[in-house]
Amino acid sequence: MLVFLLSTALLLAQKAETPDQNYDLGSKINEMTLTIGGVLVVATNDGLVGIKPTESQPVFTFNNFGKLKPEETDFIQGSPYVVVSQGVGSKFAGLTKTKRAVIDYIRGRVIFNSESDNWNQIYTCNVVLPQNKLIVSGIQKEGDKFEKITPKVAVYDLATSQLDYSFFLDKPGRVGMAKDFSVTGVPLLLKDFLIIPTAQGLIAKSHNGDDLWQTKIKGVNWMVADQTESEIYGFESVNNGKNTRIHKIGKGGSELWKDDRKIQGVVSKFEILPQGLAVVSNKGEGSDGGMFSQKSESEIAFLSTSSGEDLWEKAPKTKGYVQHFYIMEDGILFGIYSGGINKVSFEGKPLFKKPLKTGENIITMAHSPQGLIYITSEDANIVNLETGDKVWAKPLKYKSSDSVASTFDSDNNRYLIVADGTIFAIDADSGNVSELSNIKFEEKESPNTMAIKNGNIFIGSSQNMMLLDNDGKEIYHSYQKSPGKSGFMKVVGGVIAAASLVATVSTAAAAGANNNGIGTNNLRNYNDYGKDAKRASDMFASISDASFKMMSERFKASSATENAQFVLTNLDSGVGLVKVNKDTGKIDKEILLKDKKPEYKVDEYGGYLFYKASDDTIYTYNLNK
Template sequence: MKTLLIHIKKAIMIVVLLGSTLLHAQKAETPDQSYDLGAKINEMTLTVGGVLVVATNDGLAGIKPEQSAPVFTFNNFGKLKPEETEFIPGSPYIVVSQGAGSKFAGIAKTKRAVIDYMQGKVIFNSDDDSWNQIYTCDVVLPQNKLIVSGIQKIGSKAEKMTPKVAVYDLNTSKLDYSFFLDKPGRVGIAKDFSVTGTPLLLKDFLIIPTAQGLIAKSHSGEELWTNKIKRVSWLVADKTEKEIYGFETTTNGKNTRIHKIGTNGQELWEDDRKVKGIVSKFEILPQGLAVVSDVTGGSGAFAAKSESKITMFSAATGEDLWDKAPKTKGYVQHFYIMDDGILFGIYSGGINKISFDGKTLFKKPLKTGENIMMMAHTPQGLIYITGEDANIVNLETGEQVWDKPLKYKNSASVASTHDSANDRYLIAAGNVLYAIDANSGNVSELSKFKFEEKEAPNTMEMRGENVFLSSSQNMMSLDGSGSENYHGYYKSPGKSGFMKVVGGVVAVASLAATASTAYTAGMNNNGISMNNLRNYNEYGKEAKRASDMFASIAGASFDMMSQRFKASAATEDSQFILTKLDSGVGLVKVNKDSGKVEKEILLKDKKPEYKVDEYGGYLYYKANDKTIYTYNLN
């Protein structure tokens, strides 16, 4: 009888819960999937492909929430230190490393493996191919190749001691070709053939930078040429692949030497060009070579003593084309190639534009506040937004379009959008929402508001006629006149727990950086330019850019990543917030238009460790030392 009463009570509770879903949020403490990884969990990384990669005491495991078992486990190398796992930006690849990986490794074995986390495949393992030592292991995009250098224990005794390079196709996991860097068994003075930088993969041949000089080999392994340019760290070619530039960091690590090489290995400049600092941006242009180098001082690039140098060299001779380089007086935060010159913004404040022949195009440098968060095209001109001011300026003259810049209290977070229905710019700084008429520049305070926990909005978007603002713990909707539709506040679970969340969100806004780094990783970008000024309010289209970028690279995993970003984001109509619920800490899904909680998941943990895939709409939660739970938030 007692058992029957218990079953009746449970049935009543289920009916009550089902009947109340329209009034209350759904509770989903029971996970959709549970994964017992069998070893202590040390780290969780949410990848751009939506797969959670978990580092355990045994190795790595990958979790796709749609699958009931891990998509892969990699325990071949045992427990991995964080620095032994590299996630290649904008790709489905993880490079796993063990050992020193250099010519100084001696007889100690070095290992490398490449994992495709989307398909759950180990596509390269140095043990399987008898590599005893790996010096370098570079993923090259968009060609989708892996270039490995080291000592391979295959062949004769002499061959087993001779440095070698191999190129693998990451799409098929097969070896394309390999060759020796020195002649096996060569008699004479020992030479250092260690690889010093990222090889440059061209259509017809490969250039390997070594401590002995540059070595060019055909794809069949035939040596085409060598030269004496030693210790180059990276190379780049123009679109024709007929002009190649090599960058060598000087022995003190503070300056860079630039070399120009022809397709036959001949040095095309009489002397190399030395620039102060480390080259951070390099553009091959019809007018010459635009170079930005950063001279750091104090505590890094943003320190007061840090300064960037902008130089324009002749591609033909390497000579400096400018009699007088523009004074930056700070770190170059923004750098864009325009039709008539170079536009740049300085972190400490200031925007200027210089022609390709070194003439200042703005009547005078534009003064701005510190930390230029945005520079973008608008129909009225260039909009800039800093931590303390905003304005639109004429891109031809540098003159202000708005009579005076909008100034506000210095804020670490400034949100903005364009209200196309009313042709006005909306900027939220601190606790004020400003409206600026796009044509007249007239400024009005549309609304004053207060976000709890001293937060400031970091997101703003137009949702129909309403303005949506949000931060970590606050959400707000205002009508077109600035009146509040709703304000939702969800108390943070406490600083110690909240700090676990940092870096755990894959948001659409981060995809611009993803696309950029994927092409510039290793500077092996074959002249592809990322220094183009974008249009304002196009940042919501980053998902399409990412989808197109992935689609342009051959391979099933890139196709899967492309499809992921073709779908609508789970955050398009909702926001996920970690907060204190009545029964403990949990995650809530809140509708952006109504402000109503659509779902809440009680985590029953005062300091939860979790990741949210805001694009796919999944929660990954570390339930205990060995177990991951996943929840579908859609």
């Protein structure tokens, strides 16, 4: 019996591979966040810990503020930074101390700590990209007794962690009635000066802190400048956040519009064009971007840059949430979540013969050689971008599906779309549709991935993978049973898919470039994942900082998912993660997790598994081996 038990234990030990790295954090793990830089940031009862799977020790440990709630950590999109906050920053925060810190999680550096720099109160703390600066406002306990109670702004260089300059928002020791100089929104950093939105108005300072000008425009939340940085637009939330006022200010601080422009709803998209200002606002229950609300509706307006007045006599009717919004050479193209695509000239004239009716939830709108391809949860077609005419004689229709996957087969000049258990092949020239194959995935899963791989057709979902030849004949069907509903719920969000990771970076890149309001609403090309990865890499490389350079190199490399898929399943001895070869459908690697409800993260881009082995321990495995 003893020999049997020992041999059984040995077999189990061989099955469960020894982790490549083992991190004993010494404190209970509460949350795990896998960042776009490939570093796992772990929230414990003591603070934050950063784990880079290629290093044997954590890259950083931040326990200065103690245990942190999830809402107290803010991962800045498209950057290696996490902002840590405790206490509410406010002019009226009283004696409650507010603390902020900025951590570069890739190199494990604390770039800014309000306690170290003697800040007693922090009103705002904003990372500004691509300039790579940090702008802080609040009360700093330095100087004489008046300076210690006067609101102040400081600008730090994130690459060096050094203070660039700082200044007071009010004159220390000023005699008279106290004024509220709390900062109300995100400062706008321009080449020659900085604009701070405050409760007293907009305040402009030079980069050495000299006063330039001040306006009476109060309560601005965010700002955008044109390419020349001579015209600035300020956005003020009014009516308890239900509506927006837009102000226009000149480089010298003068108000350039006679009256500000009131917009119904919350502005979600804004672009400065030679012809005018394109504005999309959301109103109703889904004004914060909740497209699924029945009462959510968007409005599109086109305003004069000189006066703010409507340039269109009649705004296009949306009758729903604007899910897609693109600036074209001849006008504005938009798609509605509830169904429908239309195009309007900059003069407000319809460019399509009539609005195009589509199914609900437009998953894809993109350029293709034949025109605009759209794919919804219910149908697909290609549209002539000049006229709105359908290129395919009839739209491809299928039973409504939350998951529709597609790709372009260049060797056979055809589009492939899989929906409702059928793979459809559409000839790119004629638009003729044929049913290539009928498939059935186990557990009633719908494919969410489709690609051409070595001349064959690959489709996949969470637990299923299938490879078919050109004629739709099955080469293999690999199915790994899910570990049960309770365990499977842990899978949701457990895998950081390479494609979604690049999309996140691309969104962040657009946001970072939003200082000039130009080029953030461009229609992408179909099947352009590789180019998206390159754009992400180039965006990171353009910022002069070592951590951004490391992120750039990460996106230059091939994704670990190009040749494999990582699946959580039931192994002979318990729940584990398997690496399934996309070419053969066979399992190349097994990692037994010995946990019915495993908590883990998989970096599909880099190819690493982070597994919470116990309440205070993280194991990492290299999935590329």
